[in-house]
Amino acid sequence: MKRKMLFAASVLAGAGLFAGAVLAERPLTVVSWGGAYQDAQKAVYFEPFKATGANMIDESWDGGVGVLRSKVQGGTDSGWDVVQVESEELQIGCEEGMYVELDWDKIGGKDAYLPAAVSDCGVGSIVYNFVLGYDKDKIKDAPAGWADFFDTAKYPGKRALRQGPKTNLEIALIADGVAPADVYKELATDAGVDRAFKKLDTIKKDLVWWKSGAQPPQFLASGEVVLTSVYNGRIDAANRTDKRNFGIQWNGSLFTLDSWVILKTTPNLDQAYAFLDFAGKAENQAKLPDAIAYGVTNKGATALIDPARLPDLPTAPENMANAVQISDSFWIENIDKLTERFNTWAAAN
Amino acid sequence: MADLTTLPDGDLARDLKRAERRRRLTAMMLVAPLFLFLLVSFVLPIGDMLRRSVIDTEVAEVWPNAAAAAAAWDRKSEPGEALFAALGRDIRTSAGERTIATPARRLNYALDNGRSLVLGTGRALKQLEGEPASWRATLLAENPAWGERMTWIALADAAGPLTDFYLLTATDLMRDANDDIVSRPPERSLYLQVLGRTFLVSFTVTVLCVLLGFPVAYLVSNAPERVANLLLILVLLPFWTSLLVRSAAWIVLLQDQGIVNDILQALHVTSEPIRLIFNRTGVVVAMTHVLLPFVIMPMIATMKSIPPTYLRAAISLGAHPAVAFVRVYLPQTVPGVAAGALLVFIMALGYYVTPALVGGADDQMLAYFIAFFTTSSANWGLAAALGVILLSATMLLYVVYARIVGMGRVKLG
Incomplete structure (x- = not known):
């Protein structure tokens, strides 16, 4: 019952x-x-x-x-x-x-x-921005922009970029002397895309690819890389919570x-x-x-x-001064094509 | 002897039949939940995925007239005014109804700048009042790309209801302006290479798993029970840890400033850090570690069932222990080894998280691209086609494997 x-x-x-x-x-x-x-x-x-x-x-x-x-x-x-x-x-x-x-x-x-x-x-x-991040404890002479990112003589060691074509083609062109404001004009042409990949070629063997936003600060902290592209918020968080001494170069950064x-x-x-x-x-x-x-x-x-x-x-106005907004219409139109291209590029020696 | 074919008919036979039917029905009802579960969670989604690789109705749903006209077009002659008119009207309607994004996305898969071609034309035609004298002239004035044969081939390809576009792309092929099937340009020929890479990595991992797992399985199955249990726990322990944690742990161990490189340098084996992670080495090491239990378990099951007397008999009959091991013991382990190897190989083919975490840009396997096209770029047709390619290649390999090993001999547990 x-x-x-x-x-x-x-x-x-x-x-x-x-x-x-x-x-x-x-x-x-x-x-x-x-x-x-x-x-x-x-x-x-x-x-x-x-x-x-x-x-x-x-x-x-x-x-x-x-x-x-x-x-x-x-x-x-x-x-x-x-x-x-x-x-x-x-x-x-x-x-x-x-x-x-x-x-x-x-x-x-x-x-x-x-x-x-x-x-x-x-x-x-x-x-938020993709900025150039580095460890102030290890690098006394702050990098001035993406051109320094590609200068392996001045900053020997590995560097990290986000896996995939997005943000990296822009960074490569800015490093190669294209004004941030003209980056997507240049990328809209086949020659511009070739130019970006050619620039990436120059540091290909020194590159490590990060996949999640948490990785770049870890790479800097462990000394795996000396320079990295990174979300600005992650650098700030590492400095505040992990008591790191990481620096940011806002020049030529990409915002979205x-x-x-x-x-x-x-x-x-x-x-x-x-x-x-x-x-x-x-x-x-x-x-x-x-x-x-x-x-x-x-x-x-x-x-x-x-x-x-x-x-x-x-x-902040001084941080925005030489920054460029990531172009959605460019990437929506080209992401499949350039992802294929990026991966064939990565696989070629 | 009674003739069994002429059983007394009437009640007895009917009762027998009824009982039999009831028994079968009960059995079926017991199986039904699992069957339904498999159907809903496995067969239907896979079927839906396979369907997406060849069925292409996105454009036809938004542009019915243009799709019908393009499908009827012979793909050889110059597209006529009727075709231009059907397309122009459909573009204008879809731009007004805000449905134009779908065909724009679909054409962008096949055409460089296809998206801005469609959206730009849509924006312009929306302003257009009435019927123009010539739709052909209107469209060409808006964008000369409408005069190119490639544009129309792409539209005809997308007109549905069936398409080979995705499967061609997944095998690095495409249709050119003459509608012939040709190779894709080298900088976009990716997927066969990735497929080969996927099989190579999986094969390497499988071989390493068997080589490393065999002695462990042998030890576990021949050790005294207490030791064996402890060993088994050690084998299974990493199995209970999250895949992400295990992969991340390898990063800590293998990175340039990691423990392995520190030891190598302290022992003066190397003078500077060697690259062990974020490349193929890292992928193979981490995947082997993750998959080892899957090869060890079936091997233990098989080895435990091998009577030790056979080996002893061979040795007592004069065989050298090594010879006895190779000729008597080893052949009996084949079912377990074959099952473990098959299990590891097929699981490795679909690996995604581990290569993404510990691999470099040129170590990503096919599953990475399937995930990319499913979630990030939302090109579901290509994701499906890549899935079909992976599935068929795996099945083909399975058939070959079954021929060589003999499936009756594979023992999974």
Whole structure:
């Protein structure tokens, strides 16, 4: 008898849970890049947003527009609402109709943000750079730019670049004397691409390839390489948390933005807008650089950031001076072709 | 003797049949969950993947008229005004409905700057009012690439419903302006080379695993039980550690400033660090380590079932221990060795994380490119075609292997 009652109770409980799962509204699900960055976002955006009474959870992903396409394919809710995407994913997904076209009036208006952060489907969240990183304890004479990266006589030892063609062809051309502003004009021609690969040839045997953003600081720390391309935030994090003495050369650095998008299949559109509005406000954004050295996109935020912190950020005017924005339209059009070319180049001796 | 073919009909036979049917039904129902699971999680996704490598309807869905006209085109004559008109109208409609990105992406796979060609033309045609006198002139004025035969070949290739474009690309082939199948330019001929690399690395790893695993398996299966258990735990211990951690541990050991290089230099074997990681050496070392348990386990199972008396008998009959080992013991281990080798080889073919972490740019195997085209560039057709190539090459090899070893002799556990 007792057993029977237990069984009946568990069946009821199970049915109740099931019904609850079906009926209850799913909390707003915000997806970002994980790691130290998402920890910072948690402290600055997610927890304070929840404190306003919002029902939200956060998840992480590793990027890839293919992932998002499979999420929205079929048109039914896939569990994600707001996703932080890289600029290429923003553009491809927007053209393919994977995201909600933003109503900018709901998130403070276009004028509140940096022009580069405004687009049809996404609102910029952070600005970050690929910079030239080195260890100040080992290199006294700071490299002046990418040309020094290719100078193995002046800086003997290995150097690291990100695996794949993206960012490396730009770096090679800048090192070869192309002005940062003209890099994509040059790359649009076959001769320009040849020139970039030829430049990479000169240090091919000294190159190590990194695949995840955490690797370059590790390579510098272990002495595996003397110079590396690296996300500026990683260098800052290594200096602050691991007490390293790494340096950054901002000259000729490549910058890009990550953006928030709302997936077309969201059942939580209003909360999604509420979150974007919250994460776009100057006073909220201004707290992010304290935790991690990325630039933020609300024009009003810069004035609220501790002036001592500004020189570490991509959005500081002197750091922006000779930087070039990574061209999404170039890479969307050419990534397959140049990835094939990069890999045949890597395999040839 | 009773004639069994003429069993008494009526109740008995019917009951027998019914019982038999019930038994079979029960058996099927017991298998059903696993069968369904395999169907849903394995057969259907793989089938869907294979389908994507040859079925190409993305362009036809957005540009139905242009696709139909291009499919009907003979691929030899100059494309006529009707073809230009069908395309022009479809481009204009799709630009207005914001569906143009899909055909733009698809044509970009086959054409240099195909994406900007389609999107640029779309932007221009959206402004166009009414019907132009000549669609041909309009399109050519917008972009002279519409006058090139390659553009139309690419469109006809993409018109669907079937295409060989992806499978050709995956085997380093393409169609030229005359619709002949030719090799891709050398700087883009990649995939056969990567396939060869994938098989070479897998083969090397398999040979090393067998060579290293055999003595361990022999030791475990012949040691006293307590020692054997301890050894077995040592074999399995790394197996319970995450793949990422194991790969990362090799980086610490093998890097220029790592322990191995420090020792080599301290012993004056080398004067400066030698490159052991982020190249082929690193990939082979790390993969061998990761895959060793898979070859050791089946070998232990086989070796344990070999009676020690055979070897003793051979020696007592006068065979040298080495000869007895080679001629009596070794042949009996073949089922385990063959099974372990097969297991390791097939697993190695699909390896992705380890080569990505400890390999250089020229050590990436086919799975790396499948992942790249699936997630990053979202070229699912090419990802599928590469999968088909890998799958068929693996199956072919399996058949050859089965012929040589004899599948009846392979014992997996």
